[in-house]
Amino acid sequence: MEIKFLGGAREVGRSCFLIKDKRSWLLDAGVKFGEEEQYPDITRAMLKSINHVVLSHAHLDHSGYLPALYQKGYSGKVWCTKPTRDMIQLLLSDYLKIANERGNPPYGQDDLNKLLKNTELTEFDEPAKGAPELSFHHSGHILGSAMCKFDFAGGTLLYTGDFSAQESRLLEPVQTGIAAKWLITESTYGSKADKRPSQKQVTKEFIDSIKQTIDAGGKVIIPTFAVGRGQDVLFTLESHIKSGLLPKVPIYLDGMVKKALKIYRHNAIYLKREIQRQILTSDDDPFKSDNYRVPEKKDRSDVTQGEPCIILATSGMMNGGPVLAYVEALGGDAANKLLFVGYQAEGTLGRKILDGEREIELGGKTIKLELKIERAAFSAHADHNDLVSFARDTPGLEKVFIVHGDESKVDELARDIELACKKKGRKVEAFAPAAGEIVRLV
Ligand SMILES: [Zn+2]
């Protein structure tokens, strides 16, 4: 048995792992965003030997490259949960549209259609149809997100995908206590410095910050992923407007946030019980607030020239999407605010702005950013302590492979996991493989 790390190794993005047991399994196939897009190192020859493809969740850094597998000759199934299938339909269509506009799509519409036709839907906590070694377990990251467990003859392998150890407004936290010999764990916030403040504190600061800008007559732009943070942030805003803690201003949804909201509503049985109850007592349905608006004018001037408002627009890392049009129109006014709520990968415009860049190129023009720039520490990922505890509390663990983390953080996490296990009298080996590395398991 072996694992080959084809992407997402000592980096965040293009997650992709090839596992060889009696059969070959490909785990996720994502895209890495940055100055230039990067893809996993998958060859045509490799695809000939792959029996199963498994998708942990819908985010593009895990799903974005899947249609290319069909272009390169794969003709089998892709196992995922139902909400994940619903969301990749949306996310991948949008991704392809943007890639086509840029003139460098990594695959065509036909390939995407093939993928969608070949998804094999699997419920949580039961063996996958036609692949009984595999089962999905809640990971608490976004709607439909799953840990993937493989019960091989030589031992159990657990891949966390992206996970959150903390309950969110919409989702239960990750399922813990699953026994595994080998663990492939994400490590987005794997450094000790990445300590997650309490959700209550983050929410308070977030609402205060928005209130300040609105009260002063400004507009707040929130770049957001279509799924995940988007819905969480939206429901947070909605509940604070309802309770009077935020002034009643319009919340504009631009990009795919609105469509994704429909998918969340259709898949409500996968959300927390409390949300399901709210939907049933329909006067409190957070999906149907009359505060939500969509821009009416094509050039969005009704929003940019209108009253104070809150704008939720994709994409979350500002590497495309309508959020750029808002920053172009509103970025020069110090009364406004750009408020980040999600992870900003190295090389993306969002990261550059967070790191202090104040002159950016948009639509062939140089824009000098005068608006206020802040970050709310919302997170749909486990933090350092959560990652260490998760590994430490996994029964039967022998080896941990650390993936989906910045180069600067992965070794620190490996050391801390080994130490925490040692304190409990257990010898666990943890390390962060490099891209292209092959590790033999048995
Ligand atoms: Zn994710």
Ligand SMILES: [Zn+2]
């Ligand atoms: Zn991810």
